[in-house]
Amino acid sequence: MLSEILRNIFINHKFAEVPTNLNIDNYKLSIFKPLPELEKQEYFAIIESLEQSEAATHFIFDELSDLLFEKLRTLDNIESYFIKNCTLIICCEKSKTSNKLILSIEEDPYNFKKNIITYTNGEITSLNEIINTQELNLTNEQINNIINGESGNLFRSFKEKSSNINSYYSLILKIVAKIPFITYTPAKKSLHDLDGDIEKELTKEQQALYLKSLDIDLNASDKEIEALILNL
Secondary structure, eight states: OHHHHHHHHHHTTTEEEOOOOOOOTTEEEEEEEEOGGGOOOOEEEEEEESSOOHHHHHHIIIIIHHHHHHHHHTOTTSOGGGGTSEEEEEEEEGGGSOHHHHHHHHTOOSSSEEEEEEEOHHHHHHHHHHHHHTTOOOOHHHHHHHHTGGGGHHHHHHHTTSTTTTSHHHHHHHHHHHOTTOOOOOOOOOHHHHHHHHHHTSOHHHHHHHHHHHTOOTTSOHHHHHHHHHTO
16 A cells, blocks of 8 residues: 555654544544654645545545544644644545546645645555565655666656656655655766766767867967867
């Protein structure tokens, strides 16, 4: 289940699960708040239907969200800032959730702020496999390593809608887009690497011109630079 993967992410980003004793038939519900060391005042509720369908998602939107909001706000272990800063993350199977419904839910201004993360069975299977084989906890660093994997080739492949469109990679990107505390850091590429990439694309003659051009003194006069360029 996607909600179990998200639970792992929350716990490994210094969030604590809040006990509520709220049981909803055919739905998995978890509530999280940041540990005191984060000095943040926010709550996240994660909900996922055990039997995925558009009707189940409609039920969350039409009835459950209001009911949950009212019940949670009155619990003794829920802080007062819950009312103004709480987000409901709804996990939905992509093939059973229309874009129209997603927009309606995420644009709804009442009670929770609402984010929908869609998934395919292939994405869930793929992500669970990489979590298990690489023993990942999905920390912020590990998530960044996944996104920047294979020197950026995974992202380029994803943009081209090829092999990564239905894999752990596509699901990780959707999770990052919907969970605000995950911070993405682009992979740094050294100038040395850039120089090497440039040289690899040049012919031998072009490489010779390129290397000579690097020796030009940029503090030289325009005439001196022009003369050097003409002699390359």
